Amino acid sequence: RVVYCANEFVPEEKARIGLFDRGFLFGDAAYEVTAVLGGRMIDNDLHLARFARSLTELSIPLPMPLDRIVEIQRELIARNNLMEGAVYLQVSRGEADREFLYAADLTPTFVAFTQAKALRDTKAQRNGVAVDIAPDPRWARRDIKTAMLLGQVMAKREARARGFDDVWFVENGTVTEGASSTAFIIPDDRRIVTRANSHATLPGCTRRALMRLCEAQGLVVEERSFSLAEAQSAVEAFQTSASSFVTPVVRIGETLLGGGEPGPLTRKLQAYYLDAAG
Ligand code: PDD
Numbered sequence: 001r002v003v004y005c006a007n008e009f010v011p012e013e014k015a016r017i018g019l020f021d022r023g024f025l026f027g028d029a030a031y032e033v034t035a036v037l038g039g040r041m042i043d044n045d046l047h048l049a050r051f052a053r054s055l056t057e058l059s060i061p062l063p064m065p066l067d068r069i070v071e072i073q074r075e076l077i078a079r080n081n082l083m084e085g086a087v088y089l090q091v092s093r094g095e096a097d098r099e100f101l102y103a104a105d106l107t108p109t110f111v112a113f114t115q116a117k118a119l120r121d122t123k124a125q126r127n128g129v130a131v132d133i134a135p136d137p138r139w140a141r142r143d144i145k146t147a148m149l150l151g152q153v154m155a156k157r158e159a160r161a162r163g164f165d166d167v168w169f170v171e172n173g174t175v176t177e178g179a180s181s182t183a184f185i186i187p188d189d190r191r192i193v194t195r196a197n198s199h200a201t202l203p204g205c206t207r208r209a210l211m212r213l214c215e216a217q218g219l220v221v222e223e224r225s226f227s228l229a230e231a232q233s234a235v236e237a238f239q240t241s242a243s244s245f246v247t248p249v250v251r252i253g254e255t256l257l258g259g260g261e262p263g264p265l266t267r268k269l270q271a272y273y274l275d276a277a278g
Contacts, residue, residue, distance in 0.1 A: 017109060030055050032051040044070070062091070084118060085115045090147060130249075132159035137169075141199055186234055189235060232257075235257070
């Protein structure tokens with residue numbers, strides 16, 4: 001695989017990041033994941049806008065204009081013959097001797113790579129997933145897509161050890177989001193509910209794209225908080241992300257939804273999203 005590292009395209013074996021890079025020492029970095037289908041990027045404008053916003057919130061300068069980043073993404077896809085999978089982008093604050101405070105003149109480290117992965121008709125999309133429930137272990141600025149992911153890593157591992165496929169986070173009785181996805185519930189056959197964007201969750205790009213498709217179909221999407229109890233009494237639920245698109249959730253904790261089968265409205269939304277993407 002050819003990757004982009006330290007301002008050049010290199011074979012992955014040749015790519016090196018410095019020991020004192022703050023991304024490595026502090027998780028002082030932002031990242032993005034854009035899906036690729038048929039060699040084309042999905043919702044990439046939304047991902048790049050969020051990337052720029054994350055960096056602004058962290059006061060890390062954008063290492064190059066967004067149109068140059070798009071060229072690098074496209075070149076990586078072409079050089080690696082990527083048809084289906086993802087392009088990953090990461091910018092860290094840069095290298096400096098280890099101090100919490102940072103100097104204003106650091107040079108950000110930009111890396112990018114592709115990952116081949118089947119994104120359509122996966123087992124999770126066909127059968128739905130069982131999500132565990134865990135207290136949200138993360139900090140108070142989850143709207144910034146930082147590389148500081150240990151809360152998610154630990155929670156996903158614990159959920160797997162408990163026999164679940166994934167995990168939804170709960171804070172004060174309210175569902176925040178999935179460990180790496182946006183949470184949606186369908187409380188009755190007509191309404192679709194997802195939490196409004198705030199510092200409590202990552203503003204999902206797949207969420208946004210799906211909401212536009214819902215509007216075009218005349219479907220009502222309510223942006224509001226919902227409790228774990230409401231989620232567990234919903235008729236259907238699903239989660240969205242760039243790496244999983246629309247994935248049915250058929251069990252939340254010990255509670256089965258729709259008898260453990262993906263519901264009809266979730267199936268429709270999966271199809272709308274794939275049609276628009278594909
Ligand atoms: N994660 N919430 C969290 C905490 C996430 O990590 C993600 C995505 C989402 C969904 O966002 P989007 O639809 O823009 O992908 C929500 C990516 C896929 C990852 O970390 O690999």
